Amino acid sequence: MGEPKANRHEGLLKNAILIAGPTASGKSALALRFAHERDGVIINADSMQVYDGLRLLTARPDDVDLNAADHRLYGHGPPEHAYSTAEWLRDVEGVVLKGRAPIFVGGTGLYFTSLTEGLSSMPAIPSEIRAHWRGRAQAEGAASLHAVLSERDPETAARLRNTDGQRIVRALEVLEASERSILHWQQQRETPLVDLASARAIVIEPERQALAERIARRFDLMMEQGALAEAESLLSRKLDPLLPIMKAIGLRELGAYLDGEFSIDEAISRAKTATRQYAKRQMTWFRNQFGPEWQRVPMG
Template identity: 40%
Template sequence: MNDPKLQPPAILLMGPTASGKTAVAMALAQRFPVELISVDSAQVFRDMNIGTAKPDAETLKAFPHRLIDLIRPDEAYSAARFRVDALAAMADVTARGNVPLLVGGTMLYFKALLEGLAELPQASPEIRASIDAQAAVRGWPAMHAELALLDPETASRLHPSDAQRIQRALEIVRVSGRSMSTLIAEGRNQRPPYAFLSLGLLPSRRSVLHEHIADRFDAMLKAGLEEEVAMLRAKYRLHATMPSMRCVGYRQIWEVLDGVAPRLEMRDRGIYATRQLAKRQITWLSNTLRPECFDCLEENVVARIVGRVATAING
């Protein structure tokens, strides 16, 4: 089913934090036969509700979201697992005669869904030690020259002194007998059989988005974000390096509770970290995913997106 006209539709709604994705998704769910699938690496964690901006129970009852509350905060999730879970959810939605609407801000997950993931071999301590021993004698520029013969595409992207990446690329060739560039290219040929409509929410004025971010973080603090982190620390065996506690907001409060950062800076540090997250998300959208974009600050943005989806679904 390579012809997009014969493929079932799927909608991707992506945008930085505080860009209004949930409001748009609700509007679409009220008007079209869509089912919501979350694309959020933080909302997969149970008991992490306030700091992840997870829809409340009433909203979830009216508009069920798949791929929310999947694992405990002391467990880990991955882009590879997301792709498997998302494709299974999409197939179920399509089989029910509805349209999958994937909404969120974890851009790596969107990329993994659309392009697939390269199946690179596991690290081999023995081979790495051998490469390091050779590099100690020959130097990393010589190892880079060897890589250029085995995998010229990868070598062209690496500086001759980039020891870590040269080591990994040589390791892959020695373990698998195939180049990293070949394996990555194969991973990219895994686009799912859907006619995707990719929509992005981007702010025309970054300063206004920053105001929204500050307002939302203040609302999270007022709603009990610090108490939520304290509850998580008491309920689960967590440490600061776990993926759940590296989430924006949780990490800054954890540092205050541990005495690593002053309480007076907690709000500013949380807002700054959220702004940095939004910056990274916008970069992903603009440079890598490149969806059809709408200004999230426009008053009629919801109506415009509803109209675009209507055209796509109804032809």
Template identity: 45%
Template sequence: MTKRAVLIAGPTASGKSGFAMALAKQLGGVIVNADSMQVYDGLRILTARPSEEDEQALPHRLYGHVSSDTRYSVGGWLRDVSPTLQDIWDNKQLPILVGGTGLYFKALTEGIAETPHISEAEHAAFVADHADIDIQDLQERLARLDPVSANKIERNDRQRTLRALMVLEQTGQSLSDWQRSAEQQALLPLAQTVHRVLMPADRSWLYARIEKRFLAMLDDGGEAEALNLLRKNLATGLPVMNAISLPHYATHVNDPETIDRAGVVEKSVRDTRRYAKRQMTWFRNQMKDWPRLDPMEWVNDSDKMLKDLQQIAQELEKQA
């Protein structure tokens, strides 16, 4: 098979996984993870990884393959995805990469440089989301997660502190690690792919889905999953410890008077909404040329998803 692939990006809770599975069924594809949190074991529910039933029904790769005590990054993902893609092509199958980590897609199709590009709009959105957090708390968090960068930033320098934290959140790799990395070339140029971004027209629709899904996660065992991971006493600076809800559960376990269970739920939903907002900002600024799909249309028109799937199939045929 020609080295082609389908890339499906989108914010959390936008319906990416379901769309990718429908596409894989139609085209006989292999679903490959492009989400920085779904690589970790032990957090299937809270990171919204495909269920065991889904993974048995269709081939999935690079999900839950990284130990939670590992500091994984975009560089590690590129090293893992390269032989994965080659194996899929060798078996004359189609890789369908799906996830919400925009930097993974950008690194895959454009390569990565020594430092990540962060637009003014993205930085402004991140600053606004963290406006209610004291600078001392921000610096303490950075010191835990990236002590090398923290030591280089002057006390009370809020802008540089936030930028370092933003790099960590969006890339899974510290700013100091980025600065030590060598340039890497693109593994899969965008021209060899059919690519889409799922972008709902109404943000409130996505926010409602986020809250509903998080409550369902708790009912399905998400809280027990979080507590089991916390019992491992992993270093707080590990990327997995920054997964949605884990910091709040950690505070709840260590000091229940500071935050009760209802507070954990409220703050976790709030954080997920903020994360989705930052994802959409990234897609608007960094993936401007990617065609958009509105998942809200699939709800109102039962035939719309089928039409979108058929359009992707037709574009693949033209590339063959």
């Protein structure tokens, strides 16, 4: 059923700049400062900002910031595609420019660990297996498939929430395609692209109340700039609800308003709450997963 492939990276990228942190913590502004100081190229490390279709709700850099420095891998993925970490890493290799300082900035922890620790090798998934499990997820729901996974791969199931349909489906696909747990494949790592020892690695750790206030102000600005119309446009495409883009914070809440489930004020309040909860999960992840090589700094 396939063995892990050989390392494909021939060398490590030295002296990279890594800027991680929760949403709305000021990562982009810090990246711009480094770009100007070091003639750097800013490379997106946020799994939602890779997609076209939701510039406002995913808080992609605006035109002013894009024109102020060289930005790569923002808004280049079609919403109907489930863009993987492996694809992102391959795209990174294509945009790292010789003689220019690479500045990775974002809030997706897995992107950073794939850069600095190597990406787990995964088996190819036949289209019929992928279609089978995604069809069952739509018909039966995530909780039902989590029960299936608990029977077949209890160790993996114990690590996943029973509402995390995307990861549950992925675990079942890998298990059926390879007859091995996804945990086995996650332990098979390739050589990392970035040399963490020589990197400037920064993780922003904001004070919670200050971050909550910034999140609220930013979402209000999103609404002023047209986030509702943006959400309505994407939802009108009737995309597969399991696609990653459909998990963009604010999309579900604004969609519920458009469906008449509650008022616009309630939708905005719920979206702000969801954003705060997401930021809390990000901060917990960074605290638990990033080691002493990472410099902890307050929010700017």
